[in-house]
Amino acid sequence: MATAPMTWSLSPTTSAVRFNWFDVDFSAMASEIENADYVKVTQGLGDLQKVVLTCVHGSEAEVYLYGGCVTSWKVDGKDLLFVRPDAVFTGYKPIRNMNWSLVNSENVEGNPCITLELRDGPYCRSMWDYSFHALYKVTLDRNTLSTEIKITNTDEKPFSFTTALHTYFRASAVEASVRGLKGCKTLNKDPDPKNPVEGKEERDVVTFPGFVDCIFLDVPSELNLDNGLGDLITIKNTNWSDAVLWNPHLAIESCYKDFVCVENAKLFNDVAVSQDPNLLPSADAPLHPKKLHFLQLRDSGVTYRLGCFI
Ligand SMILES: O=P(O)(O)OC[C@H]1O[C@@H](O)[C@H](O)[C@@H](O)[C@@H]1O
Numbered sequence: 001m002a003t004a005p006m007t008w009s010l011s012p013t014t015s016a017v018r019f020n021w022f023d024v025d026f027s028a029m030a031s032e033i034e035n036a037d038y039v040k041v042t043q044g045l046g047d048l049q050k051v052v053l054t055c056v057h058g059s060e061a062e063v064y065l066y067g068g069c070v071t072s073w074k075v076d077g078k079d080l081l082f083v084r085p086d087a088v089f090t091g092y093k094p095i096r097n098m099n100w101s102l103v104n105s106e107n108v109e110g111n112p113c114i115t116l117e118l119r120d121g122p123y124c125r126s127m128w129d130y131s132f133h134a135l136y137k138v139t140l141d142r143n144t145l146s147t148e149i150k151i152t153n154t155d156e157k158p159f160s161f162t163t164a165l166h167t168y169f170r171a172s173a174v175e176a177s178v179r180g181l182k183g184c185k186t187l188n189k190d191p192d193p194k195n196p197v198e199g200k201e202e203r204d205v206v207t208f209p210g211f212v213d214c215i216f217l218d219v220p221s222e223l224n225l226d227n228g229l230g231d232l233i234t235i236k237n238t239n240w241s242d243a244v245l246w247n248p249h250l251a252i253e254s255c256y257k258d259f260v261c262v263e264n265a266k267l268f269n270d271v272a273v274s275q276d277p278n279l280l281p282s283a284d285a286p287l288h289p290k291k292l293h294f295l296q297l298r299d300s301g302v303t304y305r306l307g308c309f310i
Pocket of ligand 1: 156164166190213244246261263
C-alpha cells in the first residue's frame with residue numbers, strides 16, 4: 001500500500017493477539033480505569049481483553065486492547081461494523097500484534113470516551129527500530145463513533161510511516177455505495193497491488209460490483225456510505241488525506257457479500273522528533289537541540305456519523 005517503512009493499521013476485524021515481549025498484566029491497570037456504568041473491561045474472544053463502552057443514549061461499542069481494534073458499534077441494537085468469520089482471536093496471529101493499554105476513561109455527559117496507549121518495546125523495536133508514543137482515543141455518542149490517533153516521535157531521529165483504519169462496515173456489498181470521491185486521484189491495486197494504476201475517479205457514486213481494491217488520494221473531509229441495509233453513514237475526517245475502498249469478492253467467498261471496507265488512510269506521515277522534553281528518549285541525557293526537528297503528527301481523527309433513513 002505504501003512505501004514508507006511502517007503501517008499503523010487499526011482494523012475492526014483484526015484479531016488482537018497476545019505478544020510475548022512485554023509481560024505486563026494490563027488487566028490490573030485496566031480495571032482501575034473502568035467505570036461499571038459506561039466503560040467495562042471484560043474477557044472477549046480468545047480470552048483477550050475487550051473494553052465495552054455503553055452510551056447513556058443506548059449505543060454500544062467494543063474495543064479489543066490487543067491491536068486496539070474496534071470490533072463492534074451498535075446503534076439501536078444494530079451493529080454497523082463487521083468482523084470477518086476468519087478473524088483469529090487466538091492471541092498468536094502475527095498481525096497488528098501489540099497490546100495497547102487502557103490509560104484513561106471519561107464520561108462526557110453520558111458519552112463514554114477511552115484512551116489507549118502504545119509505546120515501543122523490544123519486540124516492536126525488533127521489527128521497526130524507532131521510539132514512539134501512540135495515543136488512540138475512542139468516543140461513543142448517541143449515533144457517532146469518533147476516533148483520534150496521535151503519534152509522537154520520541155526517538156532521536158525523524159521517521160515516516162503510513163496509517164490506515166481498516167474499517168469493515170456491515171453492508172450488502174452489491175447494494176452499497178460511496179459518495180464524495182469524484183475527482184480524486186486513484187491508485188488502483190487491481191490487478192497488481194505492487195504496481196497500482198494511476199487514474200481519476202469520474203463517478204459520483206462508487207459501487208462494489210466485484211473485486212475492489214483502490215486507493216483514493218486527497219479525499220474530502222466527508223464521505224458518505226450507503227450500506228445497502230437502510231443506513232447512511234457519514235464518515236468525517238480531519239487530517240486523513242486518503243481513503244481505500246476494498247471488497248475481496250470471491251477471494252473471500254464466505255462473507256464478501258456482507259461487508260465493504262471504507263478505510264481512512266494517510267499514505268505519508270513524516271514525524272520529526274518531539275519537542276516535548278518529557279517525551280524525549282532519555283531525560284538523563286538530553287539531546288542537543290540542534291539534532292531535533294519540531295514537527296509532530298497530531299490530531300488525526302475520523303468521525304462516523306450515522307443517519308438512519310427508514
Ligand atoms: O485484511 P485487512 O488487513 O483488514 O486488510 C483488508 C484490505 O485493506 C486494504 O487497505 C488493502 O488495500 C487490501 O489489500 C487489504 O486486503
